[in-house]
Amino acid sequence: MVRxxxxxxxxxxxxxxxVCLLLGPAKGKFTPVDISPLERYHLDETKLTSAKYFRSWxxxxxxxxxxxxxxxxxxxxWDYNTNITAVNEAATIESSQASANLTRLVAKIAAxxxxxxxxDTRMKTTQKKMKELGDASLDPAxxxxxxxxxxxxxxVYSTAKICFDPNAHVNKASLENPTNCxxxxxxxxxxxxxxxxKNSTWDAKKRRYVWKAWRDVSGKKVRKDYIRYIQLxxxxxxxxxxxxxxxxxxxxxxxxxxxxxxxxxxxxLDDLWLQIKxxxxxxxxxxxxxxxxxxxxxxLSPTGPIPGHLIGDMFSQEWTSMLxxxxxFPAKPLLDVTxxxxxxxxxxxxxxxxxxxxxxxxxxxxxPETFWKKSLFVKPKDGxxxxxxxxxxxxxxxGDVRIKMCTEVNMDDLITIHHEMGHIQYFLQYADQMMVxxxxxxxxxxxxxxxxxxxxxxxxxKIAFLPFAYIMDRYRYDVFSGKxxxxxxxxxxxxxxxxKSGRTFEFNVVAGRIPALASRNGKNYRFTRHGRxxxxxxxxxxxxxxxxxxxxxxxxxxxxxxxxxxxxxLPVMAAPTCxxxxxxxxxxEEGYWELNTTLYAANEAAT
Numbered sequence: 001m002v003r004x005x006x007x008x009x010x011x012x013x014x015x016x017x018x019v020c021l022l023l024g025p026a027k028g029k030f031t032p033v034d035i036s037p038l039e040r041y042h043l044d045e046t047k048l049t050s051a052k053y054f055r056s057w058x059x060x061x062x063x064x065x066x067x068x069x070x071x072x073x074x075x076x077x078w079d080y081n082t083n084i085t086a087v088n089e090a091a092t093i094e095s096s097q098a099s100a101n102l103t104r105l106v107a108k109i110a111a112x113x114x115x116x117x118x119x120d121t122r123m124k125t126t127q128k129k130m131k132e133l134g135d136a137s138l139d140p141a142x143x144x145x146x147x148x149x150x151x152x153x154x155x156v157y158s159t160a161k162i163c164f165d166p167n168a169h170v171n172k173a174s175l176e177n178p179t180n181c182x183x184x185x186x187x188x189x190x191x192x193x194x195x196x197x198k199n200s201t202w203d204a205k206k207r208r209y210v211w212k213a214w215r216d217v218s219g220k221k222v223r224k225d226y227i228r229y230i231q232l233x234x235x236x237x238x239x240x241x242x243x244x245x246x247x248x249x250x251x252x253x254x255x256x257x258x259x260x261x262x263x264x265x266x267x268x269l270d271d272l273w274l275q276i277k278x279x280x281x282x283x284x285x286x287x288x289x290x291x292x293x294x295x296x297x298x299x300l301s302p303t304g305p306i307p308g309h310l311i312g313d314m315f316s317q318e319w320t321s322m323l324x325x326x327x328x329f330p331a332k333p334l335l336d337v338t339x340x341x342x343x344x345x346x347x348x349x350x351x352x353x354x355x356x357x358x359x360x361x362x363x364x365x366x367x368p369e370t371f372w373k374k375s376l377f378v379k380p381k382d383g384x385x386x387x388x389x390x391x392x393x394x395x396x397x398x399g400d401v402r403i404k405m406c407t408e409v410n411m412d413d414l415i416t417i418h419h420e421m422g423h424i425q426y427f428l429q430y431a432d433q434m435m436v437x438x439x440x441x442x443x444x445x446x447x448x449x450x451x452x453x454x455x456x457x458x459x460x461x462k463i464a465f466l467p468f469a470y471i472m473d474r475y476r477y478d479v480f481s482g483k484x485x486x487x488x489x490x491x492x493x494x495x496x497x498x499x500k501s502g503r504t505f506e507f508n509v510v511a512g513r514i515p516a517l518a519s520r521n522g523k524n525y526r527f528t529r530h531g532r533x534x535x536x537x538x539x540x541x542x543x544x545x546x547x548x549x550x551x552x553x554x555x556x557x558x559x560x561x562x563x564x565x566x567x568x569x570l571p572v573m574a575a576p577t578c579x580x581x582x583x584x585x586x587x588x589e590e591g592y593w594e595l596n597t598t599l600y601a602a603n604e605a606a607t
Contacts (some may be wrong), residue, residue, distance in 0.1 A: 002077065003393050004180050030095040032073040035065055035102050038109065050122035054127060059434050062106065066435045069102050070396040071452045078393055081404055082376055084158060084385040089151050091514070096147045103136035121257045126436050130254075137239035139234065140185065146232045149225045160218040161186035166212060169196075171206050178213035189214060189314070190388035191408055197314050198321045198412075204298055204310060211309035227486045234480055246477035266477075273470050280467060281557040282546040283459055287319065289555045290326045303556050305498060318466040319460040320412070328456050335457045338410040348377050348407045349371075354541045355421045367421075368399035376443055379406035390416050391408050391424035394438070395565070401427045455542040463539070471496045486538045 041061050047053035055107055076095045080088045110130040135143060163173040163181035174180065187193055193210055200206065230245075237248035254264050284306070291310060292300045298310070312321025319326075324334060341351075352375075356367050379388060388406035395401065403420050408411050430438040475493050478484040484492035536543075550557075 002074070002393050023576075028424050029074050030091045030192060032098060033065065033069045033072055033102070034091075035069070035105060036061065038065055038105055040100075043109070047051065049115065049117065051115050051118040051123040054113050054115060054123050055120075057109075058436055059127070062298065063434050065102070065108075067396050069099060070435065072392065073099055078395070078402070078404070081387045081391075082380075082384065084155055084387070089148070093144050093147050096143060097140060100136035100138075100140075100143055103133055107131050107136075117520065119453050125255070130192050130436075131238070132240045134240055135236045136234075137236050142232060142235070146236075148227070149229050149232070153222045153229070155472050156218050156221050157189070157291070159188070160214060160221075161188045162193070162211070162217055163187075163212040164191075164193070164196075164206075166200065166206070171209050173209065173213070175209060175213055175216070178209075179191055179217055189218075194314055195408075197309075198312055200370075202294065202310075204295055207309045211314075214314070223370055223489075226489075230479060230486070237480075244480040244482070246480035250477075269470065269473065273467065275536065276466050279459075279536065280463055282543055282550060283456075283463060285550050285555045285557050286546050287322060287326055287460075289550075289553065290322070292323055315468070317465050319455060319464040322569075323457050324458060326460070328452050335454060336411050337414075340413075341409055341411070341414070346409050348409065351417055352377060352403075352407065352421070353406065354414070355417045356416065359421060359425060362424050367424070368401065370400045370426075371402060371424070374400070375402040376404045377407050381449060390420050392420045392427070394427035396435075396438075398431070399510050452542050452545055455539055459539060459542060492531065 038061065041057075043057070044053065044310075046252070051474065073095050076091060080092055106191065107130060110127050113127055115124045115127050135146060138146065162178040163185050164171070164178075164187050165173075165185065166187075179186065187196075193214055196210060233245040237243075237245040240248060242248040242251065247262055250262055250265055254260050254262050288300065288306050289302070291298075291306060292302060295310065299309075300306070302309070308316035311318065311319055323336065360366055380386060387404070390403070390405040390407075393402045393404065401424050403417075403424065405413075405416065405420065408416065427438075471493075475484070475496055478496075479489070479491065549555075
């Protein structure tokens, strides 16, 4: 199992390989697993209504074979992630077909049980999920096509580079051909472009170039594949009994036994946004005013959206890079220990050991020896192309857990290390459970994790991310359901973004979070009422301060104090990433749109 790469865990068999389709082995070899013992095992037909008997079958018959398949599939996945090659893709296909064969067989066997009258809801839910085929419902040719598509999108995302010199006084690279330069002059997304957006001197022209150029060389290449991906995933979901793939993804969060339906989940998602929106709105207005003061020549609207390329993050999902000029009380020290880490000569290895020390002092398990020997902590310098996105890995072998991450010495990566090490603790704690119980409560649960300056820095990270995650899910659900058609992949996301987040930026269908990788539904937030209340109560002092400060300086929320719709500037993005070439009524002027929209319904009257 992998965490941190936006994976979904619907059924155990799905975990064993179908989710792993996007990955594959470095050695170009998949280790086959003999599943014939499952076929030969004779079920006692007099006990097929017994949850106890089903549990026994899981533990004694399925589990040994399922674990071996998981070991082979995850090993293949790790190898591919740490060395992206064509040879390894072939092995990925072999792995996916073997996993699909096991999925089909297990679904057939699980369907023989009838637990409808059982009171063991855990076994009833497990049996239901094991009967679902998911991607394994596709025929072998379609499954192979899906694997190639996902691998191809992943490869583009991981290897796309643009011509750019962040130290040059003037950017000489051309948006018309952002790859027309020597290979040595090209920079990859991770870590170079990420670091530029995070640490640059806020040169708006350079930021605009990086924002658009990287999307041009990544998004355009995968539009056709992404549309086909939607078709294949929807077909698999329908064959599995769902209306579309969005509903299939959401099924992880619904519970028939408890009467919690798909409609309930979607309503909870929307209700959560409505509760968070006032807090987000105050923070957005405050940050926008600070940006206007910092970048007067950008002519930002005092009541409109914030251009995404100015926020300091390649996806505008986290705003912490703006803390140095937005902090509520500037005289106080910045809550960023990066400089101090460098002063103390921190290394990447020391960062991981610090995280382990933190866990040990909480009474949690130490990292096994294999973790230190086989993890990938830094980007290789031997020419290999790797997937840098941080992720935690469970190899389903005793003591074999790893992290893959292109780490650099800074506070952001230190926080990410603590996050990924949290996943590793889950793996270690679940190690003695049956395969069906080693996946965590659900994907969202697996992602769970003062003074006003601290609150604000936390909000720039966490609260700013909430509309991004909400819109990401809502957008993909609408794409899979057909509400957003394949001819409006970009205009559809622009509409959602402008109405919900008060930011103008391309909703990066491919380059931001490849939907195949984002199959845990982003970071869904099915909070209890108490959880939602606790979040709002925690930030209430900051909310009160921002509201007073915004009113004192006559800084309006988006939509407030405006007699008519405001206009914001949105960079032109590569298809399928908010592509202005779609016939959707927006005008294109010298590489920019004028997006006519009111960002929020002006339901918060100016005070």
